[in-house]
Amino acid sequence: MTTAPRFLVDHLPSASATVERPHVTLTWAQSLDSKIAGPGGLRVILSGPESMLMTHWMRSMHDAILIGVNTLILDNPRLQANLIPPELNLPPPQPLILDPKLRFPTDSRILHEWNTKPNQRGKTLRQPWIICGDNVPPERIKLVEDAGARVVPVELDQNGHIPPSSLPMILTSLNLRSVMIEGGSKVLSSFLHTPTRDDGSRLVDSAVVTVAPMFIGEGIGVVPLGEDVGLPKMKNVHTETMGKDAVMICHVEDQ
Ligand SMILES: NC(=O)C1=CN([C@@H]2O[C@H](COP(=O)(O)OP(=O)(O)OC[C@H]3O[C@@H](n4cnc5c(N)ncnc54)[C@H](OP(=O)(O)O)[C@@H]3O)[C@@H](O)[C@H]2O)C=CC1
Numbered sequence: 001m002t003t004a005p006r007f008l009v010d011h012l013p014s015a016s017a018t019v020e021r022p023h024v025t026l027t028w029a030q031s032l033d034s035k036i037a038g039p040g041g042l043r044v045i046l047s048g049p050e051s052m053l054m055t056h057w058m059r060s061m062h063d064a065i066l067i068g069v070n071t072l073i074l075d076n077p078r079l080q081a082n083l084i085p086p087e088l089n090l091p092p093p094q095p096l097i098l099d100p101k102l103r104f105p106t107d108s109r110i111l112h113e114w115n116t117k118p119n120q121r122g123k124t125l126r127q128p129w130i131i132c133g134d135n136v137p138p139e140r141i142k143l144v145e146d147a148g149a150r151v152v153p154v155e156l157d158q159n160g161h162i163p164p165s166s167l168p169m170i171l172t173s174l175n176l177r178s179v180m181i182e183g184g185s186k187v188l189s190s191f192l193h194t195p196t197r198d199d200g201s202r203l204v205d206s207a208v209v210t211v212a213p214m215f216i217g218e219g220i221g222v223v224p225l226g227e228d229v230g231l232p233k234m235k236n237v238h239t240e241t242m243g244k245d246a247v248m249i250c251h252v253e254d255q
């Protein structure tokens, strides 16, 4: 596949996304029993080759990919679009980590790759940017920046989280036009429970959900236990079969 799947082009940010109003996409892969990982957060490969490639196309169609710090710690992901043919020279997505307390492990794979492959910078790799609380001690920020990451301190909410409603403005300040939020469970839940941005407009523009025909049983749900109340109504705008998986594109309905 040398071009993005048509249904993604039709539904995801293209010319419409701007730095002034960044496009926010939520995405995850889940089992038939709505789990995104195994017991204790054990990483599970849910996506087959076709939908995994589709996920990498999605990554390359957004300026940034965002995950919560627990996903970084548990999965140690690469967050690249490395399944896309390199000869297409598509700009790599910007990795963003939501990490209020700046727990970021400096031996993480994303930072190691950035530090050890200088010739890939700007080609397949971007520097990891960590969004933390503005109460993190300067010594800790210095340690993480000295290790090679960029740290972006922001105001936290009363739960000590980065408020989802403020993320679009943070993206604007970082000159990013779109973000693909990959998880995990707590981050997805906080975005699904927040209807609007600080400017009053809708927060989540699209959700792209890969459903794999398997059961996980005990594991991590799409949203944490007890947070399945007050979720928004979703509208299915497209369903595509990709290999063994079904991929649904949904919009959040006005509440
Ligand atoms: N199948 C899939 O598609 C995917 C699966 N996963 C799975 O998800 C699991 C991890 O999920 P989970 O444990 O819920 O952790 P998350 O990755 O959602 O990270 C949660 C942490 O992010 C920080 N945070 C900052 N801002 C927010 C906010 N607005 N809302 C919520 N958290 C915020 C908090 O850090 P602090 O506690 O320091 O304050 C919080 O504890 C892993 O097992 C991973 O494998 C992850 C991505 C995709």
Ligand SMILES: Nc1nc(O)c(N)c(N[C@@H]2O[C@H](COP(=O)(O)O)[C@@H](O)[C@H]2O)n1
Residues within 6 Å of the ligand: 028, 029, 043, 044, 045, 046, 047, 051, 052, 055, 067, 071, 072, 075, 076, 077, 078, 079, 080, 182, 183, 210
């Ligand atoms: N699309 C998708 N399908 C799955 O089966 C998954 N387990 C995930 N997980 C997400 O992808 C990250 C790993 O990415 P890298 O390949 O290391 O770049 C992982 O952290 C989850 O965010 N996604």
